[in-house]
Amino acid sequence: DAGVIQSPRHEVTEMGQEVTLRCKPISGHNSLFWYRQTMMRGLELLIYFNNNVPIDDSGMPEDRFSAKMPNASFSTLKIQPSEPRDSAVYFCASRDSFTDTQYFGPGTRLTVL
Amino acid sequence: EDKVVQSPLSLVVHEGDTVTLNCSYEVTNFRSLLWYKQEKKAPTFLFMLTSSGIEKKSGRLSSILDKKELFSILNITATQTGDSAIYLCAANAGGTSYGKLTFGQGTILTVHP
Helix, strand or coil: CCCCEEECCEEEECCCCCEEEEEECCCCCCEEEEEEEECCCEEEEEEEEECCEEEECCCCCCCCEEEEEEECCEEEEEECCCCHHHCEEEEEEEEECCCCEEEECCCEEEEEC | CCEEEEECCEEEEECCCCEEEEEEEECCCEEEEEEEEECCCCEEEEEEECCCCCCEEECCEEEEEECCCCEEEEEECCCCHHHCEEEEEEEEECHHHCCCEEECCCEEEEEEC
């Protein structure tokens, strides 16, 4: 199995630009999670989906952030417009419902100048 | 609000030492406690604990859960430089937050030769 796939692995953009992060969960996993990690705040849950339906988006910082999961094998996290304080590593994870364990993708390191 | 607290936040030891990492939690509808190891990339799964008093072991790493006192410990014996990493614990919730993980801040472990 390829594991959780994220793209891009690194993104450098300028303030005000739109950023789209992509995630492909492990096949057969029906829950998907988006996290953000910074030195100051640690690992924070932004939003998660069960069976492609958003369940809890209370961690989404503000309206500039949006996430979609159009099908079981793809999700996007969009930031529009981006700001320097959005600079962080963004992880996607999918959950194996049989073992109840989340597996993380390699992350996208976002830098907003 | 669900909360997970880890201690110490950082730890510096020498190879061969034994370390104990602590994790306390307050989570509604608690289901399980997970430990992850994070090197310079994504968190990788170590253990899941669901029952009190039953030790999980993998090589030099072991972990145990106390559901009465709401804490878990991760022990690493005969530490090696390769054990240097951030160790994260996470509480797994049930109910309306089924499958949602709340992470602690992490313990940064540095093992010197």
